Amino acid sequence: MKFSLNFVKEFIDLKESPQKVANLLTMAGLEVEHIYREGHDWILETEVTSNRPDWLSIVGIAYELSALLRRKLKVKIPRLITKPLLKEIDIIIEDKEGCPIYLARLIKGVKVEDSPSWLKHKIVACGINPVNNIVDITNYCMIKWGNPLHAFDFDKIEGNVYVRRAKKEEKFTGLDEKERILTEENLVISDERKIIALAGIIGGKNTEVDQNTKNILLEGAIFSPVRIRRSRRARGIETESSYRFERRVSWERLKIASQEAVNLILSLGGGKLYGCIEKGRRPQRKTRRIVISLPHLENYLGERIPKQEVKTILTYLGFQVEKVYKEKLCLKPPSLRMDVSYPVDVYEEVARIYGYDRIKPTLPFIPKQIIYSSFYQFKKVLRDFLISLGIKEIITYSITSQSLLEELKEKNFIKISNPLRQQENVLRPTLLCGGIEAVKHNLNQKAFSLKFFEIANIYFKEEKSYKEKANLAIAFSGERNQAFYLKGVVREVLRFANIKDYSWVPTEKANFTNALDIVKDSQSLGFLGKIDSRLKEKFDLTEDLYFAQIDLEKLWEKREPRYFSPFSRFPVVFRDISIALKEVKFSQLEEIIKKEAGNYFKGVEVIDIYQGKKIPPQIFALTLRVYYQAQDRTLTSLEVDAMHDRIRKILGEIEGVILR
16 A cells, blocks of 8 residues: 555644655554655555555554654544435445445536646545545545445436346456456346446446546445355456455445545535435444453563553554553453454554563563373374374364265264355264365376375364364275285284274275274274275275274273383294185184283284185185284294194194185
8 A cells, every 4th residue: 555644744733754654554464665756745655454444544654653753633523413314315235244334425416527736646645636616525535434435327327226236247347448258156236227336446438427427326335245245256356445345344444435526526626515315224243342451562572561551552553541450451442453352462563562672582481391292192193103204294173074974974063053165064974074085186296106194183063063083094005915904004013002902893884895993892992994985986086085084082082001021031933824714703813812821922913815716715715823922031943843833733723714
């Protein structure tokens, strides 16, 4: 935004140099990017942040300087005239959400001509080209107060004025003489037959104020920032008006800006005010009150500021100090300062105006180390453990679409009452959604051998309450034998959590084939399986996806105390057993081997699996490697062979097991 320093000086006494003013504003957060001289005036170009719409006006900048310099303002508020009631025309607001308030004033008998030089200079200094006295007055009041206004040629309006949404493919030609095809998303001002303005953005060519205009309808309104932003982006047009409406304009200054425009039009263009009409009403908003603590302020800034100085700063900034306690102040923020909601926001305002350069540099207070819950630490260490296994962590959205969950046959999901996007309107009850999306994205990028995990919360309804639980998801894709690898990783997770005496139970689970439940004490800790062909085809996956999900809270509850024993100093000996089997669980074989080996059992693993030629259908050929170790001596070959032969014999007696 560009503004004239002479314009600002009309509202506050400034003896400081332009460079000093620029430095003050920059240090307070309103960055002055350029400063240059133009005749007897100085022009400052600033970068206004989106949370400070009050800086988009000369009066707003004067308020800021008033607080920084502790000087009184010289702002005169015009006397508001709301009568007589306008009868020649009616205003009908059809889209009350898009336009809460619309104010119109009819002035007849005006003379449209060039603006006086003082008016031209002020708007040119702020980056706006002069047009004629009527249009220049509306721009002047916008620059001064921050509220955009618009003047229509009243005689070109046919019937009443409507604030509505555009119809599909309705056409509109703006003051820039470009024709635009609108959509139902666009908010427009129209009469009985045509669109006369794209609301809050640009007026229509068909109601332009020109040299032949005698009667004008002056518009002042409050438009929805969201609607204006969407219209501006869709139509590819940005104006001074849209820039301000998008950042929210002041309710209180709407009538003030409109009244000053009327006064200037009557003074510079002649004519007579024939009537006023106001439609809509300001939405009832909960009054914001903030209680700040002076000790907290001192702790936040690292410096104590006297109570009276804090009150003075806040008063100059437009805060109302309603109550004063011993160490606290009860405040009501200015209506336009929607960015101030919490005490910390007020502390920042005090620091800005007090001056960051006045705060002495001190070493920060180092609080005691935060002691996290054991469960938090468990998740943190588990995350590091999975990364050490070569699995990459992913973080996916907790919000997803209802249609996706219905495709996954999920039922107990929680709907969001006010979603930002209708496509994302429910909280995830499973981590499968994000896992599928992550795998699909990486497969589409020609990445293979995918190994992902995610530790995150899921959300679901249980009876009449809402539940939130921490879960672990593991997703593998892109290589052969991923099912066994996934099961091995899940086994390592269970070992990490010191879960013992659990079992793998085949189960029927929606969206999965060959699914296994992880069961301990008759409770399911989670499951793993391969997604079925329906989902694979639905999500257009080029590879199989193996997925596991574990309830971390149950895992935490079922863990057993961990005891440490000394390592054996003696070597481990292993022997292999080759078998063919059908419908026999590995856990059954493991249990027999463990029982027969007794204290010498160190472990058992599958080192090879084969199914194909020379092997009947439904039969798997496995090679098991059994590890033996003693704590007190080196086992001899005779001992190991005798033990191993006994185990082979017992395994061979199991129905469905064939020794090879």
